[in-house]
Amino acid sequence: MxxxxxxxxxxxxxxxxxxxxxxxxxxxxxxxxxxxFCDVPKSAKPRASNEIVRCRWVHVADIQRIATSAPTKTIVKALNGKR
Known part of the structure; x- marks a missing residue:
């Protein structure tokens, strides 16, 4: 997997x-x-490809303020609890 x-x-x-x-x-x-959790170089820049239109790095604290799916917000909240 x-x-x-x-x-x-x-x-x-x-x-x-x-x-x-x-x-x-x-x-x-x-x-x-x-x-x-995927380990990627700090200098890496995501670029949309295939099935997605846009992608960018977002600070975890900003997730609740941006337009995203409810599951994404739930997953990020669960991840914050595991830090």
């Missing part, structure tokens, strides 16, 4: 992850999310 997460990361954002560690699963109303 970590290999699939790294492949998806590359396909969707063009980021090359060094490793992927499974953290947890989250079931949304329509999707089942598999959440991984």
């Amino acid at each position: 970590p290999e699939a997460a790294l492949r998806e990361l590359k396909e969707e954002t063009r980021l090359l992850g060094k490793s992927a560690k499974f953290l947890f699963q989250h079931r949304g109303r329509q999707k089942h999310h598999h959440v991984f």
Whole structure:
């Protein structure tokens, strides 16, 4: 499964992850999310590719203020609890 997460990361954002560690699963109303921590270089810049239109780095504290899906906000909140 970590290999699939790294492949998806590359396909969707063009980021090359060094490793992927499974953290947890989250079931949304329509999707089942598999959440991984991926190690990427600090200088890496995400670029939208394949199925996404835009991507960018966002500070975790800003997630609640930007337009995103409810599952994304729930996942980020759960991640903050694991820090």
